[in-house]
Amino acid sequence: MIAPAQPDLVTVNIDGQEIAVPKGTNVIEAARMVNVDVPHYCYHPKLSVVGNCRMCLIEMGMPAVDPATKAPIMDPATGKQKINWIPRPQIGCGTNVSPGLHVKTTSPMVKDAREGVMEFLLINHPLDCPICDQAGECKLQEQATGYGRGYSRFVEQKNVKPKRTQLGPRVTLDDERCILCSRCIRFSKEIAKDDVLGFVDRGSYSTLTCYPGKKLENNYSLNTVDICPVGALTSTDFRFKMRVWFLKQTNAIDTESSVGANTVVWSREGTIYRITPRRNDEVNDTWLADSARVLYKSVKAADRLAATETVEALVARAAALFKSAPGAIAVVGSGRSTVEEQFLTRHLATALKASAQLVSRVGQGDKLLVSADRNPNVRGALVTGLIKTLPAPQLTDLAAQIDAGKIKVVVAINEDLTAAGLTAAQLANVSIVYLGAHANATSAAAKVVFSTLTVFEKSGTFVNQQFRIQKTLKAVPAAAGATDDLVVLAQLVAAAGGATLPADLALLWKVIAAEVPALATMTFANLPETGLVLDATPFAALPFVEGETLHYKPAQPAVAAATA
Amino acid sequence: MAVITVERKPLTFLERTYLPQIAGGLKTTFKHLIAPKKTLEYPEQRPAIPVGYRGVPTLVKDPNGREKCVSCQLCEFVCPPKAIRITPGEIPADQAERAHVEKGPQAFDIDMLRCIYCGLCQEVCPEEAIFLQNQFSMSGYTRAEMVNHKDRLYELGGTLPDAHHKWDKKKAAEEHGNAH
Ligand code: SF4
Ligand code: SF4
Ligand code: SF4
Numbered sequence: 025m026i027a028p029a030q031p032d033l034v035t036v037n038i039d040g041q042e043i044a045v046p047k048g049t050n051v052i053e054a055a056r057m058v059n060v061d062v063p064h065y066c067y068h069p070k071l072s073v074v075g076n077c078r079m080c081l082i083e084m085g086m087p088a089v090d091p092a093t094k095a096p097i098m099d100p101a102t103g104k105q106k107i108n109w110i111p112r113p114q115i116g117c118g119t120n121v122s123p124g125l126h127v128k129t130t131s132p133m134v135k136d137a138r139e140g141v142m143e144f145l146l147i148n149h150p151l152d153c154p155i156c157d158q159a160g161e162c163k164l165q166e167q168a169t170g171y172g173r174g175y176s177r178f179v180e181q182k183n184v185k186p187k188r189t190q191l192g193p194r195v196t197l198d199d200e201r202c203i204l205c206s207r208c209i210r211f212s213k214e215i216a217k218d219d220v221l222g223f224v225d226r227g228s229y230s231t232l233t234c235y236p237g238k239k240l241e242n243n244y245s246l247n248t249v250d251i252c253p254v255g256a257l258t259s260t261d262f263r264f265k266m267r268v269w270f271l272k273q274t275n276a277i278d279t280e281s282s283v284g285a286n287t288v289v290w291s292r293e294g295t296i297y298r299i300t301p302r303r304n305d306e307v308n309d310t311w312l313a314d315s316a317r318v319l320y321k322s323v324k325a326a327d328r329l330a331a332t333e334t335v336e337a338l339v340a341r342a343a344a345l346f347k348s349a350p351g352a353i354a355v356v357g358s359g360r361s362t363v364e365e366q367f368l369t370r371h372l373a374t375a376l377k378a379s380a381q382l383v384s385r386v387g388q389g390d391k392l393l394v395s396a397d398r399n400p401n402v403r404g405a406l407v408t409g410l411i412k413t414l415p416a417p418q419l420t421d422l423a424a425q426i427d428a429g430k431i432k433v434v435v436a437i438n439e440d441l442t443a444a445g446l447t448a449a450q451l452a453n454v455s456i457v458y459l460g461a462h463a464n465a466t467s468a469a470a471k472v473v474f475s476t477l478t479v480f481e482k483s484g485t486f487v488n489q490q491f492r493i494q495k496t497l498k499a500v501p502a503a504a505g506a507t508d509d510l511v512v513l514a515q516l517v518a519a520a521g522g523a524t525l526p527a528d529l530a531l532l533w534k535v536i537a538a539e540v541p542a543l544a545t546m547t548f549a550n551l552p553e554t555g556l557v558l559d560a561t562p563f564a565a566l567p568f569v570e571g572e573t574l575h576y577k578p579a580q581p582a583v584a585a586a587t588a
Numbered sequence: 589m590a591v592i593t594v595e596r597k598p599l600t601f602l603e604r605t606y607l608p609q610i611a612g613g614l615k616t617t618f619k620h621l622i623a624p625k626k627t628l629e630y631p632e633q634r635p636a637i638p639v640g641y642r643g644v645p646t647l648v649k650d651p652n653g654r655e656k657c658v659s660c661q662l663c664e665f666v667c668p669p670k671a672i673r674i675t676p677g678e679i680p681a682d683q684a685e686r687a688h689v690e691k692g693p694q695a696f697d698i699d700m701l702r703c704i705y706c707g708l709c710q711e712v713c714p715e716e717a718i719f720l721q722n723q724f725s726m727s728g729y730t731r732a733e734m735v736n737h738k739d740r741l742y743e744l745g746g747t748l749p750d751a752h753h754k755w756d757k758k759k760a761a762e763e764h765g766n767a768h
């Protein structure tokens with residue numbers, strides 16, 4: 025983790041390679057920078073260092089100086105300063121760099137140490153890889169292969185510990201596989217702030233367990249599964265569903281709130297099996313809320329809308345509705361749509377000379393990775409100019425206009441209007457054009473229904489609470505009969521008499537870059553994996569609902585007002 | 589290309605009579621008239637299958653009648669023509685005999701139109717649950733018929749002796765407890 029222009033650099037020598045690293049870096053991270061792997065279990069870059077697994081043992085030494093004069097002692101054989109090697113191995117995770125530190129990771133002593141640690145770890149390990157979900161992404165497997173002895177000398181009986189334990193609603197524990205690294209305990213204590221896990225008993229009988237009467241049931245419990253280096257903690261949802269080596273990984277964004285946590289979607293042949301976090305040190309570190317991991321179930325949900333007619337026929341009917349009520353049309357966009365869709369929605373509203381609004385979705389923020397704003401992309405709508413003010417929770421204005429007979433047609437995009445405060449009678453009074461993936465009261469009342477895609481079936485961008493624009497990629501093919509939102513919106517814009525806009529992302533981004541100054545230099549392909557922070561100053565005066573979360577502090581409203 | 593002219597030698601007198609050739613041919617004929625028969629009345633009669641023959645892949649049970657496959661999906665992974673398709677599943681905790689194994693296949697299909705009889709599945713299986721045995725002829729009228737489902741695979745596989753009793757040992761250890 026080198027921050028640019030880090031002033032306190034320390035030069036160290038790892039396996040003969042010199043590298044300057046920031047002060048405070050430990051040997052594991054320093055070695056990572058020169059592509060040297062120091063195997064480890066208990067160390068995790070985002071947790072405190074405990075140094076209890078001993079897998080990261082290295083040999084280290086410091087340049088020799090004369091104790092009296094402090095003059096360097098030179099080695100006549102090499103002509104360089106002599107290195108005083110410490111005669112026993114040290115742990116790499118707990119050793120921070122110091123100037124001139126020399127490290128050996130391939131010496132016979134290190135090799136012996138690793139073989140010894142691996143042998144001890146495997147003594148009581150059940151070796152049940154064939155039935156273990158971690159197989160294929162297990163550090164114990166990898167490091168036994170890479171650094172182990174390759175055979176077992178253990179003839180005694182292995183320890184027996186509890187298996188198939190439910191630690192909570194989402195996590196299953198197999199104690200025999202646990203290597204007692206304590207990552208899960210530290211995570212619960214330090215990050216989730218829900219200190220429920222601990223070890224009981226001593227020595228090789230040490231057993232991970234929940235404190236009596238407690239459960240691992242906080243909304244971050246599945247992160248312990250991610251960081252468990254072995255198969256001790258497994259996800260109950262993913263348990264025995266599919267081998268990880270069959271799964272395709274697609275980078276995506278968590279859309280449950282405006283945090284925009286980075287995720288990886290794991291799928292095989294069009295079926296999503298799990299969602300895990302993707303490291304982004306500016307957004308979510310290496311964590312992800314449990315609630316974000318079940319969102320994939322919307323793809324194969326029973327209430328997916330089925331296609332009834334061809335898109336062309338539907339567009340023709342929508343166009344007829346648009347013609348029937350010029351000037352009496354409203355567009356309800358969505359804070360859950362992508363930036364591209366919101367851009368096309370804006371074009372649709374302009375072409376229809378209609379007012380455009382979003383529906384806000386506010387919940388309780390958890391100060392970590394779920395923010396108060398449950399719309400992932402309200403800021404995208406601001407940036408693209410779809411809206412000027414923050415969305416209201418209820419569409420009272422629209423309701424009043426419908427009651428007054430001023431609005432005859434409503435285009436609703438992914439939003440259930442009844443949930444947004446419109447009554448069934450009001451819905452019956454207008455003709456609704458609905459775009460969405462799932463059925464709801466609005467789609468039932470709609471005259472024209474386009475069945476569109478869930479976020480896992482399309483690519484696009486979202487702007488999170490930090491005004492960081494991030495991209496999500498299509499993980500699985502579209503459900504049968506569903507049409508890409510961009511295709512539908514582009515055709516609707518054309519049908520409403522607007523410009524002819526491309527539905528293809530690369531081409532559409534050319535238009536977006538030309539029309540939206542804030543995005544002028546961007547293309548979809550060039551957007552970095554970690555996102556790009558946009559200028560937030562034009563919106564500083566808006567009273568955003570988010571409270572503080574990980575890596576986000578809301579601007580002080582007073583300050584915002586002053587700068588506005 | 590060079591042309592080589594081969595000179596044709598004139599036949600000898602004996603060769604021109606054809607008699608030695610006819611006698612030679614008749615000798616072979618009469619030898620086989622009295623020799624033991626080699627042809628088999630297939631399919632009523634079947635050949636003896638040599639050890640190590642790689643026939644249709646099958647799933648086997650252990651001598652206790654327990655399903656050996658734990659649906660680790662290694663065979664599905666290794667199979668070159670992707671003939672194997674497994675849906676893994678959990679063995680419910682209330683099945684006393686098998687619950688300690690935890691995992692077993694819900695569905696197990698081998699598409700015999702794809703299988704190339706390579707034997708890699710047998711080689712990779714950590715549970716010694718899949719074997720290419722003697723069965724060599726498979727036929728069917730439809731593509732669907734050529735897919736062997738789990739029950740058919742067990743029917744073809746039967747029971748094989750097991751030298752390891754891995755899971756029995758596991759259960760014994762669990763019952764012993766090795767507690768402190
Ligand atoms: S359950 Fe996993 S993360 Fe927790 S102590 Fe054991 S090995 Fe470490
Ligand atoms: S024998 Fe070869 S081709 Fe046939 S199922 Fe096994 S691995 Fe696949
Ligand atoms: S390799 Fe063996 S145990 Fe694993 S799924 Fe195939 S048959 Fe079952």
Ligand code: FES
Pocket residue numbers: 063064065066067074075076077078079080081115116117118
């Ligand atoms: S990683 Fe250093 S002791 Fe575990």
